[in-house]
Amino acid sequence: DxxxxxxxxxxxxxxxxxxxxxxxxxxxxxxxxxxxxxxxLDKTLYPLWARCGEMLFRDQKISVQDSAVMAADANIVELHLSNQAPANLEVVKGTSTAGQKTIELDVLSDANAEIYWDRSDNFDTVLDLRVWSQANEALCRVMEKWVHHFYRSPVQIQPLEQISDDKWVWHIGLDAEATSLLNDMYNGVDVAAERSQRLISLFRMEFRDKSLMRPYIAGRPIYLGLAMTADNILRIKPQNLLINLPLAENG
Incomplete structure (x- = not known):
C-alpha cells in the first residue's frame, strides 16, 4: 500500500x-x-561500482590488515565460518596459528574486476577500503550517483585521510557508529583510541551548485564518515546521505 x-x-x-x-x-x-x-547502476561497466553498491544494502565484515581495510560480505563470512558454505562459493578455509578459523576470498581490483560479473550473486568478493584504494574511489562514485539520482544535484565526493578544518560546519555519519563518532569529534569530546580506530573511512563532499545548499553552509565541504561496530561490522545507512543533507528550502 x-x-x-x-x-x-x-x-x-x-x-x-x-x-x-x-x-x-x-x-x-x-x-x-x-x-x-x-x-x-544498471548500465555500469565497472564491476567495482557494482560491488561497492552492495555495501549500501548488505552488512560488511571488516578486517584491518596492516594498512589495508578489507570489507567482506558479513553474511557470507558467517556462512563460511559455520562450515555450511555452498560448494559453488570459491573460498579457501583454514585455521590460523592462533587457532582461529580463517577464510580467503578474492580481493576485487581493476586487475581482476571482471570475475565479479559471474559471481555477483555469490557476494563472495572483498573490497580494500584503504583511503586511496580503487574500491574507495569507486564507493565515492556510487555515493555521487545515489545523491544525484534522488535530488538531481551533482556532487563531488573524495576520500579523505583526516578532517583538518577550523571551519568544519557539517558532517554526516553514514552509519550509527560514524554518526556518534563524528558528533563527538565535532563537539571536542575526547574519543578513546579503541573507539577512534573504528572510523575506517572519511570523505569530503561538495555541491557543484552552491545555491542548492543552505546559505550559511554554501561553499563549505560536507564531511562523511564510515565506522565499524565493536564486532567489526559496517552497517551503512544510505538514507543518511539523503535526509541529512543541508539542502536549501527550495532544494
Missing amino acids: RLLAAGTVENCYLSLFKADFSRIPPLFINQLTQIILRNI
Missing part, C-alpha cells in the same frame, strides 16, 4: 524517513535500496 501510494520506489523510500521508521523492517529498507541501486 505504501509503495502504491508513493507512486515510485524512490518516493516510497524517502517517505519512510519522514516519520518514525523504527517499526519498518530493515530488510524492507535494504530491498528498496537494492532495487534503486540496480536502476542507478
Whole structure:
C-alpha cells in the first residue's frame, strides 16, 4: 500500500524517513535500496561500482590488515565460518596459528574486476577500503550517483585521510557508529583510541551548485564518515546521505 501510494520506489523510500521508521523492517529498507541501486547502476561497466553498491544494502565484515581495510560480505563470512558454505562459493578455509578459523576470498581490483560479473550473486568478493584504494574511489562514485539520482544535484565526493578544518560546519555519519563518532569529534569530546580506530573511512563532499545548499553552509565541504561496530561490522545507512543533507528550502 505504501509503495502504491508513493507512486515510485524512490518516493516510497524517502517517505519512510519522514516519520518514525523504527517499526519498518530493515530488510524492507535494504530491498528498496537494492532495487534503486540496480536502476542507478544498471548500465555500469565497472564491476567495482557494482560491488561497492552492495555495501549500501548488505552488512560488511571488516578486517584491518596492516594498512589495508578489507570489507567482506558479513553474511557470507558467517556462512563460511559455520562450515555450511555452498560448494559453488570459491573460498579457501583454514585455521590460523592462533587457532582461529580463517577464510580467503578474492580481493576485487581493476586487475581482476571482471570475475565479479559471474559471481555477483555469490557476494563472495572483498573490497580494500584503504583511503586511496580503487574500491574507495569507486564507493565515492556510487555515493555521487545515489545523491544525484534522488535530488538531481551533482556532487563531488573524495576520500579523505583526516578532517583538518577550523571551519568544519557539517558532517554526516553514514552509519550509527560514524554518526556518534563524528558528533563527538565535532563537539571536542575526547574519543578513546579503541573507539577512534573504528572510523575506517572519511570523505569530503561538495555541491557543484552552491545555491542548492543552505546559505550559511554554501561553499563549505560536507564531511562523511564510515565506522565499524565493536564486532567489526559496517552497517551503512544510505538514507543518511539523503535526509541529512543541508539542502536549501527550495532544494
